Amino acid sequence: MKTDGQVAVLTGAGSGIGRALALALARRGCHLALADIKAASLAETAAEAALLGVRVSQHALDVAERTAVAALPAAVLDTHGQVDLLINNAGVALGGLFEQIAEADFDWLMEINFHGLVRMTRAFLPLLRDSPSAASRIVNISSIYGIVAPPGQSAYSAAKFAVRGFSNALRHELQGSKIGVTVVHPGGVATAIARSARLPTGVPDGEIRERLARVERLLRMPPARAAEIIVRGIEGGRDRVIVGADARVAALLERLFPVHYWRVLGRLVPH
Template identity: 35%
Template sequence: MKTALITGASRGIGRAMALVLARQGYDLLLTARSADQLEQVATEARQLGRSAQVLPLDLAGAGAAAQLAAWVTAQTQELAVLVNNAGYGLWGRFEELPLAQQQNMLQLNMHLPVELTYALLPLLRRQPKAYILNVASTAAYQAVPTLTLYAASKAFLLSFSRGLRYELRETSVSVTCLSPGATTTDFADRAGMNADLQAVANKVSMTPEQVAEAGITALLAGEAEVIPGALNKVSAALTSLVPKGLTERIAAGIYEKHLK
């Protein structure tokens, strides 16, 4: 049976994508830190008639990608979908945030997807058709003051997706980059955003289910990039037309003014 691996699958967009893929007929391999939450997602997938295995793992830890790849290889030789979803943000001025926390974020947002893709690409290429979905952000399209390294890490992931897609254009593996905007997940809490800023984001937030449906639909259609939501599409498009300094001032006006 065709199988999908989803990182960061315990909640939010990862959980929603796992269930969309289950409904599409994929067996699931799920990983994140929370064993209990992973089991809940696996139970829901099994209720849809799919097999679901879980690996609780700190994906930012040393050797996590190698450990995960070995587990996947032991579970299946029919990996057809890799969803690099695990990641988080940190809100605050670069010089004021602990460097160790920022390095941990970069490990999860950038190094894990690169290492995991490298390890699992030979397995994916064995399939008649296989897919890689990298979850970036609309922040990938511009610099975002006070989310500086987060935005930079997502810009890296977008560029990585574009380059890899071209390299694999004559193979059976298709690469798609999903760039959501504000979504009703625990991203803001994890990033350390205050209630005022969260209230601003909630006005334009999409649900994880909406983002997941858009992402998986684009993935299986072989699209290069997808930005869910009309407002998010317009916002990302404008960043290529408006002077960079202006987009950065606009972003700072949203995020920086809420800092204490």
């Protein structure tokens, strides 16, 4: 699909891949409805994007809040008049093994990383159908952990596998319509997600933080580079975008050894 002159709704726009996506789209002339739970960082992204000459609206939003998500389409239409592209990027992380994680924390992550994405899709699907453009698209940001599932990532992988399955099923349901669905699997992108991960209580803090620090050292790709790969995938109408050589290797190993891939990857990935 073309992005010039279109309107994109983007969650998690305040930092990381979300901010980089906003700027990559703005450079292409795409108008933006930006959403994030952190108003200050959202305002920074919006200001940078506006300098590139596109129309930008800001929407303080917690995707876990049903009422807020349901009200967002009307607010976006009020400013932009249409929606052509929805990018579900908002996400959080949770450190610790499954037995260490409280049920409430597991549910917290699922509400944001999966259920929030689903309710955003439900809210904006009618607007994407009504888009005046010849093609519109839903882009769901999963993760390489939606293809492989390392220890210590039970909640995160559960959500990202769910995003992958939801996206693939929705694509099949929308086949023949003008709405495409892209699922994105980034590898090690240099964002703050590991540093900002929620940690379980009752577990030595240093133990989990050291594990997260080892993982963070693998997050090397600049967000701007990841965003360019994703936006090119959107423009090319791709159904799946794998971001980074590390993600491509992991996906290949999972395809070759769908049960035992971790025997190889476990030697390469700190956990």
